[in-house]
Amino acid sequence: MNPSFLISNVRLSGGASVDVAISAGRIEAIGANLPRDADVVVEDGGSALVLPGFVEGHTHLDKTNWGLPWYRNEVGPRLVDRIENERSWRASSGHDAGKQSLALARAFVAAGTTRIRTHVDIDTDAGLEHLEGVLETRETLVGVADIQIVAFPQSGMLRRPGTDALLGDALKSGADILGALDPALIDQDPVKSLDTTFAIADRYQKPVDIHLHEPGEVGAFTIKLLLDRVEALGMQGRVVISHAFCLGMLPDRERDVLLARIAQLSVALLTTAPPSVPVPSLRACIEGGVTLFAGNDGIRDTWTPFGSPDMLERAMFVAMRHDLRRDVDLALAFDCVSTLGAHACGFADYGLHVGARADLVLVDAATVAHAVVARPVRKLVVSNGKVVARNGAMLA
Incomplete structure (x- = not known):
C-alpha cells in the first residue's frame, strides 16, 4: 500500500x-x-x-436566486402560472444561469454533496442560453463535483413548436439526459408527447428523466404509456420518474400493480418529499423492489422560497414525510441521498x-x-x- x-x-x-x-x-x-x-x-x-459524499438527485441549478436579494413571490396557484412567470422574469431580469448555478453548486459542495443531477430549462424563448451557463459551471467544478445535466422542456414540448429540435441540440451540446414534463396535462397529448420524447432519447442514446406532476388516474395512465415505451426500446435502468405524485393518490392495490411493473423495468422514482401533496410511499417502494431516491427540486427561485443545498436536511424531510423515527429507519432516509441516488442516476464508483x-x-x-x-x-x-x-x- x-x-x-x-x-x-x-x-x-x-x-x-x-x-x-x-x-x-x-x-x-x-x-x-x-x-x-x-x-x-x-x-x-x-x-x-x-x-x-452526498448525492443531489434532482435540482434546478440554472433557476436559483441563491445569494441574490429576496424575490417577492406573487405568482398564481397553477403550474402554468409558475412556468410563464418564471420564463418572463428570467428574460426581463437578465438572470444569469452561469453565475447562479455556480453559486449554488459551490454551496452544495461545502455541505458535502459531490454528485448532482440538475435539470436545465430548454425553451423556444431562451434557446440553449441556460444550458450554456450550467455547462460552464460543470467545467469550472471538474474534479470537485460531478454534474449531470438534464435537458428539460419546462414550458412543455408539443405546446411550443420547435422545442423538440432544441432538446436534440441540447443533447448534442453536452446535456446528458433528456427531460420531459406532464405529457397529458401540459402537452395535452400523452401518446404523441411520449412518442416524441422517447424517439429523441433513442436517436441520441440518452436516458430519460420525466417530471410527472399529473394526479391520480391521469398520472397512472401516463406511467403505463411510459413503461410501454421503456420496454419496447429496451431502456430498463435508464429512466427516472420524478415526483410521481399519482402513486401517492391511487388505491394500494392499483398502486402496487404499477410498482411491480416499475420494478420489473428498473425504472427509478425521485421524490422531494414535499409536505403539501401525496407522494409515493417509501415503504411500498422498498417492499416492491423500486428504487426511490431524493432531491431538493428548485432552491430559492421564482417557484419556491424554500430549499437549501444540504442533503442531510433533505434526508430529514424524507424521514419526516414517511414518519421514520427509529435509527434504522432514519438510515433509510440517508440512503435516499446517498447510495440510492448514486444508483438511480448512474454515478459510478460510489x-x-x-x-x-x-x-x-x-x-x-x-x-x-x-x-x-x-x-x-x-x-x-x-x-x-x-x-x-x-x-x-x-x-x-
Missing part, C-alpha cells in the same frame, strides 16, 4: 474507529491503525463520523468501500441517524481524494 493521503481516527456508521487511506483519488484501504510512510499527508479526523472514488464527508455525530436529525457543520469534505471544503466553507 502506498497512499498519498490518509484520514485517521474516524468512525464508520457501525461505530468502529478506522483510518481511510486514499491513493490516486480512490479509497485504497479502510481499517484500524493503517501503516503510512513518512511522506503521506495525514488528516486527523478527530473521531468524526465518516460518510460517503460508496464507502475499497476501490470507490474517495468522496467523503466528516461530521460530528454519533450515528447516521444523529447526522440526519442534527445536520452538523461538515468538518471536512473530500472529493476525488482531495479536500474541497472545511467547516462548512468551500476552499478556493
Whole structure:
C-alpha cells in the first residue's frame, strides 16, 4: 500500500474507529491503525463520523436566486402560472444561469454533496442560453463535483413548436439526459408527447428523466404509456420518474400493480418529499423492489422560497414525510441521498468501500441517524481524494 493521503481516527456508521487511506483519488484501504510512510499527508479526523459524499438527485441549478436579494413571490396557484412567470422574469431580469448555478453548486459542495443531477430549462424563448451557463459551471467544478445535466422542456414540448429540435441540440451540446414534463396535462397529448420524447432519447442514446406532476388516474395512465415505451426500446435502468405524485393518490392495490411493473423495468422514482401533496410511499417502494431516491427540486427561485443545498436536511424531510423515527429507519432516509441516488442516476464508483472514488464527508455525530436529525457543520469534505471544503466553507 502506498497512499498519498490518509484520514485517521474516524468512525464508520457501525461505530468502529478506522483510518481511510486514499491513493490516486480512490479509497485504497479502510481499517484500524493503517501503516503510512513518512511522506503521506495525514488528516486527523478527530473521531468524526465518516460518510460517503452526498448525492443531489434532482435540482434546478440554472433557476436559483441563491445569494441574490429576496424575490417577492406573487405568482398564481397553477403550474402554468409558475412556468410563464418564471420564463418572463428570467428574460426581463437578465438572470444569469452561469453565475447562479455556480453559486449554488459551490454551496452544495461545502455541505458535502459531490454528485448532482440538475435539470436545465430548454425553451423556444431562451434557446440553449441556460444550458450554456450550467455547462460552464460543470467545467469550472471538474474534479470537485460531478454534474449531470438534464435537458428539460419546462414550458412543455408539443405546446411550443420547435422545442423538440432544441432538446436534440441540447443533447448534442453536452446535456446528458433528456427531460420531459406532464405529457397529458401540459402537452395535452400523452401518446404523441411520449412518442416524441422517447424517439429523441433513442436517436441520441440518452436516458430519460420525466417530471410527472399529473394526479391520480391521469398520472397512472401516463406511467403505463411510459413503461410501454421503456420496454419496447429496451431502456430498463435508464429512466427516472420524478415526483410521481399519482402513486401517492391511487388505491394500494392499483398502486402496487404499477410498482411491480416499475420494478420489473428498473425504472427509478425521485421524490422531494414535499409536505403539501401525496407522494409515493417509501415503504411500498422498498417492499416492491423500486428504487426511490431524493432531491431538493428548485432552491430559492421564482417557484419556491424554500430549499437549501444540504442533503442531510433533505434526508430529514424524507424521514419526516414517511414518519421514520427509529435509527434504522432514519438510515433509510440517508440512503435516499446517498447510495440510492448514486444508483438511480448512474454515478459510478460510489460508496464507502475499497476501490470507490474517495468522496467523503466528516461530521460530528454519533450515528447516521444523529447526522440526519442534527445536520452538523461538515468538518471536512473530500472529493476525488482531495479536500474541497472545511467547516462548512468551500476552499478556493
